[in-house]
Structure formats: C-alpha cells, structure tokens
Amino acid sequence: MTAVQKRIFINKLALVFSTLSAVIALAFLFWILGVLVMKGVSALNWNIFIYEGAPPGYAESGLKHALVGQLILVGMATGVGVPLGILAGTYLSEYGKNSKLANTIRDISDIMMSAPSIVIGAFVYAVVVIPMGHFSAWAGAIALAIMMMPIILRTTDDMLQLVPGTLREAAFALGAPKYKVIMDVVYRGAKAGILTGVLLGVARVAGETAPLLFTSFNDNFFTTDLNQAMPSLTVTMFNYATSPYEDWQQLGWAAAFILSMFILGLNILGRLILLTRKKGK
Amino acid sequence: MVDKLFQNLTRISAFLILLIVAWIFVVLFNQSTEAMQTFGLDFITKDEWAPNVDKFGAYAAIFGSVASTFLAMLLAIPVAIGVAIFLSEIAHDKIKGFFGVSVELLAAIPSVIYGMWGLFYFVPILRDLTGGMGIGLLAAGIVLSIMILPFMAAVTRDAMNTTPDILKESAYALGGTQWDVIKDVIIPYAKAGIIGSLILALGRAIGETMAVTFVMGNVHKVPTSILSPTTSIPVTLANEFTEADTSLYFSSLFGLALTLLIMSFVVIAIAKFYFLRKARRA
Numbered sequence: 001m002t003a004v005q006k007r008i009f010i011n012k013l014a015l016v017f018s019t020l021s022a023v024i025a026l027a028f029l030f031w032i033l034g035v036l037v038m039k040g041v042s043a044l045n046w047n048i049f050i051y052e053g054a055p056p057g058y059a060e061s062g063l064k065h066a067l068v069g070q071l072i073l074v075g076m077a078t079g080v081g082v083p084l085g086i087l088a089g090t091y092l093s094e095y096g097k098n099s100k101l102a103n104t105i106r107d108i109s110d111i112m113m114s115a116p117s118i119v120i121g122a123f124v125y126a127v128v129v130i131p132m133g134h135f136s137a138w139a140g141a142i143a144l145a146i147m148m149m150p151i152i153l154r155t156t157d158d159m160l161q162l163v164p165g166t167l168r169e170a171a172f173a174l175g176a177p178k179y180k181v182i183m184d185v186v187y188r189g190a191k192a193g194i195l196t197g198v199l200l201g202v203a204r205v206a207g208e209t210a211p212l213l214f215t216s217f218n219d220n221f222f223t224t225d226l227n228q229a230m231p232s233l234t235v236t237m238f239n240y241a242t243s244p245y246e247d248w249q250q251l252g253w254a255a256a257f258i259l260s261m262f263i264l265g266l267n268i269l270g271r272l273i274l275l276t277r278k279k280g281k
Numbered sequence: 282m283v284d285k286l287f288q289n290l291t292r293i294s295a296f297l298i299l300l301i302v303a304w305i306f307v308v309l310f311n312q313s314t315e316a317m318q319t320f321g322l323d324f325i326t327k328d329e330w331a332p333n334v335d336k337f338g339a340y341a342a343i344f345g346s347v348a349s350t351f352l353a354m355l356l357a358i359p360v361a362i363g364v365a366i367f368l369s370e371i372a373h374d375k376i377k378g379f380f381g382v383s384v385e386l387l388a389a390i391p392s393v394i395y396g397m398w399g400l401f402y403f404v405p406i407l408r409d410l411t412g413g414m415g416i417g418l419l420a421a422g423i424v425l426s427i428m429i430l431p432f433m434a435a436v437t438r439d440a441m442n443t444t445p446d447i448l449k450e451s452a453y454a455l456g457g458t459q460w461d462v463i464k465d466v467i468i469p470y471a472k473a474g475i476i477g478s479l480i481l482a483l484g485r486a487i488g489e490t491m492a493v494t495f496v497m498g499n500v501h502k503v504p505t506s507i508l509s510p511t512t513s514i515p516v517t518l519a520n521e522f523t524e525a526d527t528s529l530y531f532s533s534l535f536g537l538a539l540t541l542l543i544m545s546f547v548v549i550a551i552a553k554f555y556f557l558r559k560a561r562r563a
Contacts, residue, residue, distance in 0.1 A: 011458035015371055021363025022372075025434065026380070028427050029387045032398045036390075084294045091291035102295075107553060109298045114481065114549045115542065116488025118515045122522065122538040123305045126312050146301060153298065179287035207391030210490035210515065214522045234393055234491075241397045242495065249401075256394050267389050271382070 040257020043250040048258075053220035053231070056245035063255055065222040066236040070259075072224065073137060073216055073232050074206050077144030081205070082198055084145075085152025092153070093160035094182055106157065109150040120146050121211035129215060137230035140216025148205045155197025156190075163189040192277040196270040203266035207259065209234035233259045309542060312535035319529060324536055330501035330517075332526075337533035341501045343540060345418070345513035348504070349493060350486045352422025357430050358479060364430070365437035365475075366463055381438070388431035393491035399424035400495040413508040420496040421513070428492040433482040440474030441467055477556030484549040488541060490515035514541040 001009070051062030088105075096102025120143050128139040163186050171181040187194070209232075217229040218239055233255045240252035316324055316337060327338030368381055399420060407423075408415030444467045452462045468475070498510025499520045514537050525531040 007458055007461070011460040014460040014463070018363040018366040019371060021360045022367035022380070025360050025364050025430055026383070029383075029431065031402075032390075032395065032427070033387070035398055035402055036394060084297060087291045087294035088298060091288075091295035095288060095291060096295065105295050105298055108302050110553060111546060111549050112298065112302055114484050114488075114545070116490070116515060116545050118488065118490045118518050119305070119309070119538045119542045119545075122518065122535060123308055125522070126308045126535070127304075149298065149301075153295075177284045179284045182287070203389060207389070207393070209391070209393045210519065213519055217523070234391065237393055237397070238491065238494075241400065252397065256391075256397060260390055260394060263389055263391065264386055267386055 039253035043254035048254055052222040056248050066231045066233045069231040070233040073140045076141035078202055081145035081148030082152055085149045086156045089153045089156025092157045109153050113150040117208050118210035121215055124215045135217035135229040137216050137226040140212045143211035143215045144205045148201050151201040156194055159190040159193030160186055192273050196274050199266045199270035203263045207263050209238055309535055309539040313532050313539050315532035316536040328503050332530050335529050339537055341503050342512050342514045342517045344503050345511040349421040349513055353425035353486050356426035361433035361437055364434040365441055368438045369441045384431045385435050392428055395428040395492040396495040411508055416496055416498045417508050417510045418504045419507045421493040424492050424496050425486050429482045429486050436478035437475055440471045440478050444470045473556045477552045480552035484545050488545045490519050494519045
C-alpha cells in the first residue's frame with residue numbers, strides 16, 4: 001500500500017466510524033422517541049382530560065389534576081421568572097455593559113443555569129416549605145422561577161446586545177430619556193429574540209421534575225389551592241411510572257407524551273420565530 | 282425620575298441572581314452544620330448510611346455520582362464527537378439541517394422520560410444480557426450517557442463550526458483528506474471549545490436526577506461490580522428527602538446537597554473560566 005492509499009484508507013475508515021456513531025446515537029434516540037410516541041398515543045383518550053387521579057383499577061381516572069397543576073406551576077414561574085430575567089438582562093446589556101460587575105453577574109448566572117436542579121429544590125424546601133410547614137404550589141413555582149431566571153437573563157442580554165448602537169444614539173438624539181430608549185427602541189428591536197428566549201426558557205423549566213419533588217410535592221386530586229401541595233405532570237409521571245400498577249404506568253406514558261409534545265412545540269415555535277425574522281431582514 | 286426608577290429596578294433584578302446564589306450556599310451550609318459537626322470528615326469518607334441508628338456517611342453516594350458520571354462520559358464522548366464530526370463535516374447540507382435540528386430537539390426532551398425508557402425498556406434487556414438485576418451502576422451510566430448525548434453533540438458541533446473556512450480550505454489545497462483536515466486543523470483549532478463543551482455536559486450529568494433515579498437502585502453501598510445497584514447524591518435526595526424523620530438525617534441530606542452543589546460548581550466553573558474563555562479569545 002502506498003502512502004497515499006494508506007491515507008485515503010484511513011480517511012475512509014475515520015469517516016465511516018464517525019457516520020456509524022451518528023447512526024448509533026440517532027438509533028437510540030429515535031428508539032426512545034418511538035417508545036414515547038407509541039406508548040403515549042395508545043394511552044391517550046378523552047378520559048385523561050376529564051377525570052382526575054383515581055386509585056389503580058378505576059376506569060375513570062385521568063390526568064386533569066396534573067395538567068392543570070402543571071399549567072399553574074409553570075404559569076406562576078413564568079410570571080415571576082420572565083420579568084425578573086428580562087430586567088436583569090437589561091441591566092447587564094444597557095447599564096452594566098462590560099464592567100467587571102456585569103461580567104461577574106453573567107458568569108454566576110451561567111453557572112446557575114447548569115446547577116443541579118435538585119439542589120434548588122432542597123434550597124426552596126429549606127426557605128419556603130419549612131417556614132410554611134407544608135408543601136405548596138408557591139414553593140414549586142419559586143423553585144421553577146429560580147431555574148428560569150438565568151436562562152431568560154442570558155438570552156435577553158445576548159439579544160439586546162444585537163440591537164445596533166446607532167439606533168440607540170438616534171433615539172437619544174431625539175431627546176428621549178434612557179428608559180424610553182430601552183422600552184421603545186431596544187426592546188422593540190429585540191422583540192423576536194426575547195420571545196424565543198422566553199419560549200425556550202418555559203420549555204426547559206416545564207420538563208423539570210427534580211425541583212418539584214419536595215416543593216410542590218404531588219397530589220392525586222384536582223386542586224387550585226396554591227397553599228397546598230400541587231400535582232404536576234412530571235412528578236405524577238414519576239410516581240405512576242414507578243408504581244406496580246399497569247393502568248397507572250399507562251397514564252404515566254400519556255403524561256410523558258403530552259408534556260414532550262408541549263415542550264417540542266415550544267422549541268419549534270421559538271425556532272420558527274427566529275427563522276422568519278432572519279428571512280424578513 | 283422614571284429613568285432612575287427603571288435603572289434601579291433592573292439593577293436590583295440583576296443583583297437578585299447573586300443574592301440567590303449566595304443564599305443557596307448559606308442555607309445549605311447552615312442546614313448541614315449539624316451533620317458536619319457530628320461526623321466531621323467521616324461524612325464523606327465513610328459509607329455507612331443507616332437512618333435507623335442515625336449514622337450517615339455519604340461516601341457511597343459520592344462514589345456512585347462520580348462513577349456513573351465517569352461511565353456516562355466514557356460512553357458518550359466518543360459517540361458525541363463522532364456525531365459532531367458527522368454534523369459539521371460529513372453530512373450533506375440537507376441532512377445536516379434535519380439531523381442538526383433533531384439532535385437539538387432531543388436535548389430538550391425532559392430527562393424523566395429517559396429514565397422511564399431506561400426502566401421499562403433498557404433494564405430488561407440488560408437483565409437478560411448480564412443475568413443480574415439490570416438495575417445498577419451500568420444501567421445508570423448508559424441511560425445517563427444517552428441523555429447527555431444530544432446536548433454534548435450539539436455544543437461540540439458548535440465548537441467545531443467556529444473553525445474558519447479559510448483554514449480548512451488551505452489544508453484541502455495542500456492535499457489533505459477530510460480526516461486530515463478534521464484531526465490536524467479542526468480539532469486543534471477548536472480544542473479548548475470542545476473540551477469546555479464536554480465538561481459542561483459533565484456538569485449536567487453529575488447533577489442529573491431523574492434519568493438515573495429509576496435505574497440506579499438506591500442502595501447505599503459502594504458497588505462491588507459494575508452491575509450492582511448503588512446510589513448517587515441526586516438519587517438519594519430524590520428518594521429520601523421526604524422521608525427524613527430525625528434532624529440529623531435531614532441535616533445529612535442537606536450535606537449531600539451541598540456536596541453536589543460544590544462538585545458541579547467546580548466542574549462548570551472550570552469549563553467556563555478556563556476552557557470556554559480560552560476558546561472565545563482564540
């Protein structure tokens with residue numbers, strides 16, 4: 001074998017290995033996705049949306065309690081986490097800029113973004129659940145909001161920095177005060193980006209189980225009382241899947257399917273918003 | 282007036298992040314002082330975890346966390362790099378778009394679903410193959426590796442994509458094969474970024490709860506083989522937090538949480554400050 005042939009051979013070998021690993025990885029991932037869709041679709045029916053949790057063996061059992069609980073928890077977390085995240089991101093991009101302080105906040109927030117979610121659950125347990133004396137929807141929402149804030153902060157910061165400085169200067173030249181420039185010019189310019197960030201942040205938080213395990217805990221019945229334990233799709237899924245009852249496991253898969261579709265939907269929507277904006281330019 | 286108000290509002294929100302992080306450390310530290318005073322260093326070096334006699338040693342959980350993460354990295358890194366090479370260099374543009382987006386979407390699937398899949402589909406296969414219980418360190422490592430794979434592949438690909446085309450084209454012009462370009466141009470150029478991304482994935486794996494809770498077994502023993510059931514810090518927390526009945530038990534669980542937080546903080550900080558900053562500068 002000549003040197004050239006050897007190199008061509010090694011090249012082919014390496015490329016085949018790399019393609020093979022891609023195929024293996026995707027095979028595993030599509031296997032999981034396939035299981036999720038097959039199991040989830042076969043477990044779906046209208047009862048799921050009509051009935052709340054029931055003891056195993058009852059035909060009239062559903063996930064209404066967990067669906068509503070999930071919406072309340074994620075909705076509350078969004079209501080707190082998004083404004084705080086956007087404001088903090090605004091500070092970094094518009095006021096702090098490249099100062100040492102702003103960069104420190106950026107770094108700490110980035111680390112927070114990858115911090116173990118179960119630790120945040122433990123923290124909220126210590127500062128909210130213990131003083132209150134019981135699990136509550138508030139605690140769950142706070143845990144999720146803490147997880148969400150760094151994500152929103154990061155995307156807001158990035159997106160605001162993309163707005164050209166000349167736009168700001170033009171607004172200043174017209175005599176606008178800084179807050180007006182930010183609200184009417186900078187935010188407007190970065191609208192699509194911020195919206196995408198919010199959607200991705202919501203999607204990320206909606207799939208979290210660990211921070212809810214000992215904050216909002218779980219409940220097998222429908223409730224809207226924010227001072228009590230509140231069921232969520234993720235924790236319900238965890239409890240049902242680890243139970244020995246077949247019909248509960250079925251419901252667990254249905255919950256997994258609904259939640260995944262919701263999260264994938266948000267992700268795709270976020271991407272589409274960015275994409276259409278890029279094309280529009 | 283409004284201007285000042287708005288500025289202060291944004292400033293307070295930004296400082297809130299620092300405050301929360303500091304607060305988390307303080308709270309976890311305070312809650313775990315009882316355990317630290319009672320056991321001292323034994324807390325992290327002894328593996329006897331016996332709530333009935335109020336003895337808590339976290340060594341098994343720490344070992345389980347490190348071992349399962351190590352196993353997951355060992356399995357995921359070669360595959361993720363392969364996928365990243367495939368996505369950035371080999372795949373045709375049309376396939377690239379499709380596979381690239383699917384990998385990113387798969388990274389968004391909640392980890393609890395990977396855990397459910399592991400319990401119902403993967404553990405039985407492993408049980409038949411190896412004859413053991415199926416549940417254990419190996420199952421946890423494999424499920425964890427599959428869970429972090431999409432994230433790892435996506436960020437590694439992004440790091441590889443930072444290589445300027447002009448460098449690649451020069452190498453091709455010199456007669457390099459595709460593999461020559463990958464190993465002599467792209468990987469050296471993006472090295473810091475790739476390593477940073479891999480460590481970032483490691484930080485995620487070490488704190489991951491739901492993907493491994495189903496398949497690890499929650500047995501407080503240092504595993505004797507790769508197949509034996511064991512536990513990790515997040516698994517212990519998820520299973521026992523709501524069951525803790527004595528204050529020492531509780532304090533020990535907070536001690537575990539603090540240990541985990543410090544471990545992941547250090548890992549992520551290394552990735553961010555050392556490798557990724559270097560990559561950004563380069």
